[in-house]
Amino acid sequence: MTSVITSVCLLNYKDDSNLLVIVIDTNPFEWEHPSAPLKLNLALKHILAFMNAHLAGRHDNRLAVIASHVGASKFLYPTLNEPTPGSKVQTKKDANVYQVFKVVNDAVLTGIAKLLQDPRPTLEEKDLGSSKIAASLSLGLCYINQALKSDGMGHVKPRILVLTVSPDSSSDYIPIMNCIFSAQKANIPIDVCKIWGEDAVFLQQAAHITEGIYMRPDDPRGLLQTLMFSFLPDMFSRSYLHLPGQDEVDFRAACFCHKRIVDIGFVCSVCLSIFCSFSPVCSTCRTKFAFQPLLPSARRLGAKAGASNPGSPRPSSSSTPSAS
Amino acid sequence: MGKHTEQREQKAEATTFMATNGRRQVEKDDDDFVDVDDSSLQTNQANYAWEEEYKRSWDVLQEDEHGSLAGVVNSLQKAAKRKRQLRDTDPIQRGIIRHLFILIDLSNAMQEKDLRPSRLSLTFTYLEAFIAEYFDQNPISQIGLIGTKDGLAEKLTELSGNPTDHIKALKMKKFMETGGEPSLQNALELARNSLIHVPAHGSREILVIMGSLTTTDPGNIHDTIARLMQDNIRASVIALAAEVQVLKFLSTQTKGTFGVAMNEGHYRDLLFEVIPPTAITTTKASANLVQMGFPARCNDSAATLCACHGKLTLGGYKCPQCGSKLCDIPTECDICNLTLVSSPLLARSYHHLFPVENFVEVPWKDAAMTTACFSCQKTFLSPHKVSVQLQSTTDAGRYQCKLCEKTFCTDCDVFIHDVLHNCPGCLSQPRRRAGGVIA
Ligand SMILES: [Zn+2]
Ligand SMILES: [Zn+2]
Ligand SMILES: [Zn+2]
Ligand SMILES: [Zn+2]
Ligand SMILES: [Zn+2]
Ligand SMILES: [Zn+2]
Numbered sequence: 001m002t003s004v005i006t007s008v009c010l011l012n013y014k015d016d017s018n019l020l021v022i023v024i025d026t027n028p029f030e031w032e033h034p035s036a037p038l039k040l041n042l043a044l045k046h047i048l049a050f051m052n053a054h055l056a057g058r059h060d061n062r063l064a065v066i067a068s069h070v071g072a073s074k075f076l077y078p079t080l081n082e083p084t085p086g087s088k089v090q091t092k093k094d095a096n097v098y099q100v101f102k103v104v105n106d107a108v109l110t111g112i113a114k115l116l117q118d119p120r121p122t123l124e125e126k127d128l129g130s131s132k133i134a135a136s137l138s139l140g141l142c143y144i145n146q147a148l149k150s151d152g153m154g155h156v157k158p159r160i161l162v163l164t165v166s167p168d169s170s171s172d173y174i175p176i177m178n179c180i181f182s183a184q185k186a187n188i189p190i191d192v193c194k195i196w197g198e199d200a201v202f203l204q205q206a207a208h209i210t211e212g213i214y215m216r217p218d219d220p221r222g223l224l225q226t227l228m229f230s231f232l233p234d235m236f237s238r239s240y241l242h243l244p245g246q247d248e249v250d251f252r253a254a255c256f257c258h259k260r261i262v263d264i265g266f267v268c269s270v271c272l273s274i275f276c277s278f279s280p281v282c283s284t285c286r287t288k289f290a291f292q293p294l295l296p297s298a299r300r301l302g303a304k305a306g307a308s309n310p311g312s313p314r315p316s317s318s319s320t321p322s323a324s
Numbered sequence: 325m326g327k328h329t330e331q332r333e334q335k336a337e338a339t340t341f342m343a344t345n346g347r348r349q350v351e352k353d354d355d356d357f358v359d360v361d362d363s364s365l366q367t368n369q370a371n372y373a374w375e376e377e378y379k380r381s382w383d384v385l386q387e388d389e390h391g392s393l394a395g396v397v398n399s400l401q402k403a404a405k406r407k408r409q410l411r412d413t414d415p416i417q418r419g420i421i422r423h424l425f426i427l428i429d430l431s432n433a434m435q436e437k438d439l440r441p442s443r444l445s446l447t448f449t450y451l452e453a454f455i456a457e458y459f460d461q462n463p464i465s466q467i468g469l470i471g472t473k474d475g476l477a478e479k480l481t482e483l484s485g486n487p488t489d490h491i492k493a494l495k496m497k498k499f500m501e502t503g504g505e506p507s508l509q510n511a512l513e514l515a516r517n518s519l520i521h522v523p524a525h526g527s528r529e530i531l532v533i534m535g536s537l538t539t540t541d542p543g544n545i546h547d548t549i550a551r552l553m554q555d556n557i558r559a560s561v562i563a564l565a566a567e568v569q570v571l572k573f574l575s576t577q578t579k580g581t582f583g584v585a586m587n588e589g590h591y592r593d594l595l596f597e598v599i600p601p602t603a604i605t606t607t608k609a610s611a612n613l614v615q616m617g618f619p620a621r622c623n624d625s626a627a628t629l630c631a632c633h634g635k636l637t638l639g640g641y642k643c644p645q646c647g648s649k650l651c652d653i654p655t656e657c658d659i660c661n662l663t664l665v666s667s668p669l670l671a672r673s674y675h676h677l678f679p680v681e682n683f684v685e686v687p688w689k690d691a692a693m694t695t696a697c698f699s700c701q702k703t704f705l706s707p708h709k710v711s712v713q714l715q716s717t718t719d720a721g722r723y724q725c726k727l728c729e730k731t732f733c734t735d736c737d738v739f740i741h742d743v744l745h746n747c748p749g750c751l752s753q754p755r756r757r758a759g760g761v762i763a
Contacts, residue, residue, distance in 0.1 A: 071754035075701055135751035138740075142699035142732075142748060145739045174678060177671035178745045185743065205668055249621040253667035263620075263644035264662070266613040269421055269526070271677050272464070272670045278613055284677055289612050 016155045017060035018234045019147055021140040022051065024076070024108075025164040026069045026115055027131040030197075036165075037196055038220045040112075046224035047163065048108065052101045053232060062156070064143050065108050066136045068164075069115050073135035075143075076111035077104055131166045133203070134175035137190070141182055148186075159212070161191045161231055168201050170254035170261055180206045189213075191231050196220045201250045201261060208249045215244055256284060421526040422465035422601065423483060424458075425515035426451065426533065430473035430499075431506040433536035433565065439588055443535045443564050444502060446588060448494050450595050455494075458599050459487045463669040464654060465526075468518060469493060470511050474504035475540040477511035483518055485654060506534070508570070509541035512548050512559070520555050530559040531598055532574070537565050545570060552578050562594045601676065617644045618667040619653060631658045675745035683723035683737050691720040697733035699740070699748045704733065725749050 024047065031040040055061050065076040137160065144158040160183065183190055189212035192203040199216065207214035217226040233241055252263045255276040265274040273284040281288050428451075434444040455467060467490055468483035481493045493499060512530065519528040530552075539545070552559060552574075560580035561571045567584050575582040581598075585591035619641040627636040631648035632655065640649040646660040654665040686694070691707040704722055707715070723737040724730070730749030732740065740747060 073748075073752040078701060132752055134746065135748055138744060138746045138748035138751055139699050141744055142697075142736045142739060143701065145743075146697075146700035146702055146733075146735055149735055172751075174671065174674050175746045175751055177668065178675055180668070181672055182743045182745075209668055248623060251618045251620055251666045251668065253618050253670065262618070264615065264617045267616045267665075267670065269612050269614050272421075272673055273677065274616075274667070274670065275613065282613075 016157045016236070017058055017062060018054070019062040019064070019144065019156050019158040020054050021064045021066065021144060021158065021160045022047070023066050023068050023133065023136040023140060023160065023162045023164075024112075025131045025133065025162070025166050026067050026112055027166045028116060029070065030165040038223065043195070043220075043223055044109065044112065046227065048105050049224055050227040050232065051104055051108070052098075053228060055100055055104065056098075057232070057234075062147070063104060064140065065104075065111075066139050067112060067115055068131045068133050068136035070131050072115070072118075073132035073139060074111070074115070075139065077107040079107055079111065131164070131169075133162065133164060133166070133169070134172040134179060137162070137176065137179040137183075137206075141179060141186075141188070144186070144188060157235055158186075159189045159191065159235065161193065162203060162206075163193050163195060164200060164203065165195050165197060166200075167198060168203075168261070170259040173202060173254040173259070176202045176206065180209050183210045189235065193217070193223075193226065193231065195223060199250065201252055204249055205251065213243055422462050422529060423468075423519060423522045423526050424465065424529040424531060424598075425468045425470055425483070425519065426531045427470045427472060427477075427508075427511045427515060428480075428533050429506045429535045429564075430471045430502050431504060431536045432502055433506075434502050436535065436565070439564060439585065439591060444500065446591065447533055447535075447564075448500065450592055452491050452494055454595050454599070455487050455490050457596065459485070461599050461673065462601055463672040464665060466522075468515070470514055471499060472506040472508070472511040473502055475507045475510070477507055477514045479514065479518075483522070505538055505540040506536050507541055508532070508534070508539040508574075509543060509545045509548050512545075512552065512574075516548070516552060516555060516557060519557055528555065528557040530557060530578075530580075532559060532561045532571065533564070533595075534561060534568070534571060535564040537568055539570075545574075549574050549577050560598060562591070564591070601673070614663060617657070617662045617664045619643055619650070619664050622649070678745075680741055680745055680747050681726060682741070683725050683732060686720050686722035686724050686731060688715045688720045691722055694722060694731040697736055698730040699732055699736045702733050702735075704731075728753055 026040065028040075030036065031043075051063060051065070055063055064078065067074055067076050140160050144160075147156055147158065180190070183206075188210065190203075190206045190210045191212040192200065192207045192214045194200050194203070194214070194216045196216070204214050206212070213230055215226060215230055217223060230243055233243070252261050253265065253274050254260065255262050255265055256273045257275050257277075257279070260276055262274065262276050265276055266278055267274055268282040268285065268287060268289075270287045271282065271285040273282060275283075428447065430444075434442070434447070436443050439446045458465070458467060464485065466483045466485045467481075467487075469480040469490055471478050471480050480499050481490050484490075511532075515530050519530070522528060557578060558580045559574050559578040561575045561582045563571055563582075563584045565584075567582075572582050574580075583594040583597075585594055621639065622642050623639045627638050628640075628649060629635065630637050630640055630651050631643075632650050632652075637649075637651060640651055641653050641664065642649055643657040643660065643662060643664060645662045646657065648657060648659045650657065650664065654663070654669065656663050688707050688710070691704070694704060695706075696703045704720070707720065710718075721734050722731045723734065725732070725747050728747060728749035730747075730752075732749075
């Protein structure tokens with residue numbers, strides 16, 4: 001308890017504003033599934049309360065909200081026609097609500113309502129993947145990049161929070177990895193709250209690599225509590241708190257050929273593509289492999305290489321008999 | 325390791341190589357002793373930091389006829405962008421599993437202060453950054469460091485894939501002491517002895533950083549160069565003083581690169597050119613599929629024995645094939661010999677394979693169609709607010725992805741191609757079946 005209090009005090013000394021980018025997974029197939037423990041509109045109430053808490057934490061805290069839908073990913077706040085918070089607002093004023101909260105809440109609610117009104121994505125798209133987490137992360141990183149650029153003083157401390165319900169979409173493996181590494185390079189933690197369901201392997205890796213928090217709440221109906229206690233503290237206060245860690249991190253990858261998640265795979269030594277079974281040609285870089293079990297073909301390949309390249313070498317390969 | 329050093333301990337007669345400067349190519353002879361002719365160095369145009377003319381960077385900026393700097397700034401930006409657009413976006417074969425030895429000259433010549441603060445300390449500072457960036461781009465590659473002074477060569481670090489080991493070694497005071505003459509041959513042979521044992525599917529490379537114009541060798545260096553060629557070892561050289569014939573010969577014979585550092589910035593550029601994985605040239609026959617495991621990290625509540633050291637430890641990585649626990653990855657499982665790597669390490673290099681297509685510039689006449697950047701929400705400058713004259717000298721600051729037809733600002737364009745390697749527009753679209761064409 002004391003640690004919490006000191007952190008709050010220190011927070012007041014530290015002069016930095018937090019930019020929180022929230023990615024909300026709005027995949028209707030998961031939210032409207034009969035077995036879903038929480039409905040989207042109820043979850044949104046929790047999320048809006050959390051957003052307001054973030055904005056209330058400091059006068060210059062900033063927020064961006066991105067929806068990750070099936071087949072689309074778009075900004076909910078700030079939106080194109082309403083670029084900056086605090087600028088002129090078209091919405092009707094409500095004397096009982098803090099204006100900043102109202103702008104955010106309205107923008108998010110109308111944005112999501114618009115997304116859900118759009119013709120439902122066909123089932124085929126659902127089969128091909130879940131929601132557009134990789135796209136939303138890319139958007140968020142671009143937004144943060146711009147925000148850091150325009151903030152000359154280096155005061156803005158960005159972080160990303162992903163609220164997801166969808167299972168991993170393995171076709172997103174490479175884009176998600178690219179996002180993770182650019183976030184890691186820029187020191188942007190990616191927090192992940194998997195509201196229910198199986199662990200999301202790639203997002204788990206994202207949180208692990210960028211030193212964010214990965215959590216699966218015990219009871220999704222208590223979402224607000226999880227959000228407030230685990231994801232509200234900024235990076236500065238986190239060093240004083242004991243936040244949930246990850247006991248087990250799954251480092252599995254998706255194979256390039258079938259997008260299947262594998263724990264043992266064949267890796268092309270030229271381009272490092274991962275395949276789930278042996279094939280004579282790498283589909284990514286078109287390298288033909290010396291297939292050792294079939295000796296004749298291996299010898300033929302070797303002979304060809306020797307002929308085209310007389311100066312080099314049989315001796316080198318014979319000096320390393322235990323190669324590969 | 326001690327054996328290697330001893331082998332090379334016999335000193336030979338000092339051999340000095342002529343520094344040539346383009347026009348004067350002196351035939352290299354091992355037994356000849358040639359003085360370095362300083363006068364020939366100065367004949368060339370300003371190649372060295374101390375020969376450069378005093379430059380006033382503000383003179384480069386010139387106002388246009390309307391007294392505005394916008395046009396100039398814009399053309400400078402364009403120039404920078406053009407440099408980026410030269411990038412090859414074709415996926416090509418690159419040797420991503422690399423084995424590199426860095427030979428560092430630790431002779432007295434490294435104390436020279438023509439590169440500030442001195443050749444030696446600048447080298448060590450740059451190498452630290454180099455190693456971090458190298459492992460960033462070549463995640464499952466290995467580096468080893470070799471120092472040479474007093475006619476001897478010594479391994480500072482063994483070939484390993486752990487950046488912290490190398491950086492720690494670079495920070496150690498004892499490795500920063502200089503003395504005597506370097507021995508190129510001893511150092512090359514030491515590196516060769518380690519490199520011939522690496523698996524055939526990885527590359528074998530040597531990077532020589534040489535401050536001295538002379539080397540003290542026990543035998544004929546041409547024999548060593550021939551052996552390097554035979555073993556498919558590529559040697560690149562960065563000379564800090566001048567172009568030395570034997571160093572250039574070494575790099576051309578082994579298909580490496582050669583460069584003379586003219587000033588601090590140029591030195592850094594030369595060094596960092598070594599980092600991107602080299603395009604595969606001759607080693608196609610040795611390419612293969614390597615079976616690898618991607619273990620999960622586990623945290624047991626009770627300590628268990630690890631398979632690698634036989635010690636009781638708490639956390640570790642579980643081999644997906646045999647289930648034994650190992651302390652650290654990347655490694656080879658001690659029980660079933662499966663190569664264990666962390667898949668994120670592999671994924672670090674995937675952007676080389678699937679680069680983002682270059683965006684095309686949107687001309688001013690089409691600029692009114694878009695109002696804001698798709699990815700960062702920044703509003704564009706409206707073409708109605710920019711005078712026609714200014715439009716002719718500037719670009720609209722909008723760049724369009726040909727695939728998804730979304731428009732991005734300059735900042736995002738650079739960020740997407742240089743850092744992120746994802747097009748947010750393409751990713752945000754409904755997924756097509758693999759290979760599908762966007763209608
Ligand atoms: Zn597969
Ligand atoms: Zn390949
Ligand atoms: Zn161990
Ligand atoms: Zn094993
Ligand atoms: Zn932008
Ligand atoms: Zn695109």
